[in-house]
Amino acid sequence: MQAVISAIEYDLPEGMLTNDMLGAEFPEWSVEKIEEKIGIGVRRIAAKDECASDMGIRAAEKHFASGACNREDIDYLLFCTQSPDYFLPTTACIMQDRLGLSKSCGALDFNLGCSGYIYGLGLAKGLIETGQARHLLLITAETYSKHIHPGDKSVRTLFGDAAAATLIQSSDDAEMKIGPFVYGTDGSGGKNLIVPTGGFRTPRSDESAQVVDDEQGNLRSQDNLYMNGSEIFTFTLRTIPKSVKELLSLSGKSLEDIDLFVFHQANKFMLEHLRKKLNVPEDKFYMSFKNYGNTVSSTIPIALKDAQSEGKLKSGDLVMLVGFGVGYSWGATLLHWV
Amino acid sequence: MKKSEFYRELEEVLEADSGSISGDEVLADFDAWDSLAVLTFIAMVDEKFEVTLTASKLALVKTVTDLVALLGDKITV
Incomplete structure (x- = not known):
């Protein structure tokens, strides 16, 4: 039994922060130079009342809409974020309910940043290949913009908000995927x-x-x-x-x-x-x-x-x-x- | 690398005129010496010298001479 990525979907918030917008706020800054150096043109920014989980749910819903899987088949939800809804309860538990996933579904949050996807794949592989899950959703979602001070151009320039939902399933394939x-x-x-x-x-x-x-x-x-x-x-x-x-x-x-x-x-x-x-x-x-x-x-x-x-x-x-x-x-x- | 070659590399990082650096300059006097220039400098040293600088040591540097000292015997007269 092998764990396999069968589909990926992502969701971006509507808000945008362009280099021209940054240039207008920080006129002392060379927008062209920054763009040339870091290669970022636009960052997407979550609305005030829009949480990482909201984007994560939209990304996950795309899998059900596309027919990549049925929501009732999902038996494990891994949610990677450093921007949870609450200290407690676990955001993944709230998402199980909002996504209408089965009550026999396992769900947990894990707190990692830029390494989180790799760790999520490692956890998913472990869960699937030991027979604990068959159809797993790994959702990564972050709203760093909410942590950032509007006057901090050093990080505002770099970070954008987004979520991705990766569907990982078990396959009878013998070769490691x-x-x-x-x-x-x-x-x-x-x-x-x-x-x-x-x-x-x-x-x-x-x-x-x-x-x-x-x-x-x-x-x-x-x-x-x-x-x-x-x-x-x-x-x-x-x-x-x-x-x-x-x-x-x-x-x-x-x-x-x-x-x-x-x-x-x-x-x-x-x-x-x-x-x-x-x-x-x-x-x-x-x-x-x-x-x-x-x-x-x-x-x-x-x-x-x-x-x-x-x-x-x-x-x-x-x-x-x-x-x-x-x-x-x-x-x-x-x-x-x- | 010879010290003169190092100065030319540094001029590129600092967007300074060729030949304008001779060692005694104070880095803070260059408008271009910002956080991005520090990263560019770290990248240049990594590429040309295969040395990964310690960021905390680099943060203490004040002058061009200090930068040269940071690289020790990697820079020759």
């Missing part, structure tokens, strides 16, 4: 991509809501998302090439055996540098952040769906997925696309 996996964690980097308050370690207060100007002219409070870009970049340089090599050696494959590389779509600058460092030819290195920005755990499924729609991902292709970011947390795996 997802895996092997390489995982990694280094919690010492947690402070470099963080919303410092709002949990129990540091509850929100009038003091934590004080907005301060960092030395680069970005405004934020302790209640907002903070990212140390150079720490994140150097973490990526230290970690990702090593993980790619580990995955290749674990699977007995060489770089040339891989038909398509789909990395976490952080931005053009980071991906282009990683691509060159790894010596991956441009035509095998998929990029799809231009119209979305960095959508955290949904970048990889969105890229897979887009690559498939554009004919760049075909049945039989061997695909390498690599996710990395907040935690620090990272993971990599191979897909035999069916």
